[in-house]
Amino acid sequence: MAMATPDELKARIEAAIPGAEAVVESADNVHFSARVRADAFAGKSRIQQHRMVYDAFAEGELGGAVHALQIKTEVP
């Protein structure tokens, strides 16, 4: 991903976590915040939930095109 956009991040996260609903915001397309709701988070620790979101990205993307990703996870 050369230039990241909130829509792109939303699509990535929702594709990586089946049934997830993500709201992604960014003021500068470099720093992002994502609110992710997913049934798949049920019964998982916050660490595990956040790891599932991180796993939507390839090695080097976080810290590269996506400088910072703030995450908030929720179980519906």
Place this chain on the structure above:
Amino acid sequence: MSDNPLRDAIQEAIRDNEVILFMKGTPDQPMCGFSARTAAALQAVGNPFAAVDVLPDPRIRSELTAVSEWPTIPQLFVKGELVGGCDIVTEMYETGELHETLGAEKPAEAEAAPAPEPAGPPPLGIENRLG
């Protein structure tokens, strides 16, 4: 012992300190807004915690990430387990879970939220918490 003394030292620090925060800078002089917020939440709870500055040597960070498999700094460990970074610790502070995790008395509801603002300057726009 492995042939990686730095990794051994990090694992030992995580094992030997009930509450340990790996951060950029120190709790009194944080060098990153995310580290500042996390340290401020721990200070607000009030229980003692160990803090390790990852900035003096880039190998500290790479070895820590190899141990924890967590990409960002800060990282909080309690009783040898990774609890989370800034987002998770801040959220746990606001819900009172952080007090529980650290074995501190929960604050009265009215005093609990919001998360404390660090005293230092806000994070700069160019900040890269992952880099």
